[in-house]
Amino acid sequence: MRFVDEWRDPEAARGLARRIAERVTRPWRIMEVCGGQTHALVRFGIDRLLPEAVTLLHGPGCPVCVTPTATLDAALAIARRPEVVLCTYGDMLRVPGTERTLADAKTAGADVRIVYSTLDALALAESLPDREVVFLAVGFETTAPGVAIAVAQAEIRKIVNFSAIVAHVRVPPALEAILAGPERVVDGFLAAGHVCAVMGTAEYAPIAARHRVPIVVTGFEPLDLLDGILACVTQLEEGRHEVENRYARAVRDEGNRAAREAVLRVFEPVDRTWRGLGDIPHSGLALRAAYRRFDALERFAPQVGASRDAPECIAGAVLVGKARPTDCPAFGKACTPDHPLGATMVSSEGACAAYHRYRSVG
Ligand code: SF4
Known part of the structure; x- marks a missing residue:
């Protein structure tokens, strides 16, 4: 397959792994931020190609996984309203809330629908003027532009029966939170190429400088990942801590200006709670005052009790690299x-799902 096969060449991969082994003189811990990268690393056995001194840690880059249970509970409460059609991406249907999932709610009669883009939800709102169409918007900076554009379109086209539960999160504050903890477990990061394709790389420079940590922008294919690890190890061995773009075929330092401007026009940064990381300042996106009438949480004010996760689930520790999925007794x-x-067992980007799919149990 053109443009994919050349990034999966086994001989080239072994060559990069050899170069990493030659470069390493001491242990290093490198965290890949994105769940898509986690899946590729586990699927292609890249962690097993690396020298023992290089430990890969799986980060919080699965948007479904870091969405807190309280958000699911609020979505469930809104979905129960008879006038509501609740739309979201497929993975979200099976994520456990405190008592049930959106799939359970659908089975019990709630109108819950899977859509492939926010604009599909907007079109649904136009076609169902007597219903309230609510989009559960999760994701990083990659999916936020689509939601921003849908909200702006709803404003322009006066579609009043559309709203969104905005649960978007931002990557840079999460990296800060991981580095700021008392026990620092990460020496270098592989930053997610698709997030940087939208937002650019400027936000990462102060983090790299402040925490003296290399941040290497990396793609998703095996050679992308091995090349990123080699760049990260090289910086660590040389005592450098720079933002380095190793995914130049997709990422420009300034990002995608149109997408970035759409996000900035509609959203503003707010404090947000992450599963696993807790409250992180400025780590979420919320609708600006001019668009707040499209905020489903304000429109419906759902009443929910205290949220709970399954007591045996250690997803919080898995999401910050402090435990591996196989450490979980369940x-x-x-x-x-x-x-x-x-959630980390549900999502197509979750670390637990990756280990279950690609690694034998036990
Ligand atoms: S394997 Fe453990 S940590 Fe992972 S989702 Fe299941 S219960 Fe949670």
Whole structure:
């Protein structure tokens, strides 16, 4: 397959792994931020190609996984309203809320629908003027532009029966939170290429400088990842801590200006709670005052009690690199993709799902 096969060449991969081994003189811990990268690393066995001194840690880059249970509970409460059609991406249907999932709610009669883009939800709102169409918007800077454009379109086209539960999160504050903890577990980051394709790389420079940590922008294919790891290890061995773009075929330092401007026009940064990381200042996006009438949480003011996760689930520790999925006693036993106890076993980008799919249990 053109443009993919050349990034999966086994001989080239072994060559990069050899160069990493030659470069390493001491242990280093490198965190890949993105769940898509986690899946590729586990799927292609890249962690097993690396020298023992290089430990890969899986980060919080799965948007479904870091969405807190309280947000799911609010979405469930809104979905129960008879006038509401609740739309979201497919993965979100199976993420456990405190008592149930959106799929359970659908089975019980709620009008919950999977859409592939926010604009599909907007079109649904136009076609169903007597219903309230609510989009559950999760994701990083990659999906935020689409939601921003849909909200701006709703404003222009006066579509009053559309609103969104905005649960978007931003990557840079999460990196700060991971580095700021008392026990620092990360020496270098592989930053997610698609996030940087939208937002550019400027936000990462102060983090690299402040925490003296290399941040290497990396793609998603095996050679992208190995090349990123080699660049990160090289910086660490040379005592450098720079933002380095190794995904230049997709990422420009300034990002995608149109997408960035759409996000900035509609959203503003707010403090947000992450599963696993807790409250992180300025780590979320919320609708600006001019667009707040499209905020479903303000429109419906859902009443929810205290949210709870499954007590045996250690997804919070998995999401910050402090535990591996296989450290969880429920992994592959009480918790499987068919009966997930936590979001990291549901999502196509979740670390637990990746280990379950590509690594034998036990
Ligand atoms: S295996 Fe299941 S219960 Fe364990 S951390 Fe992962 S999602 Fe949670």
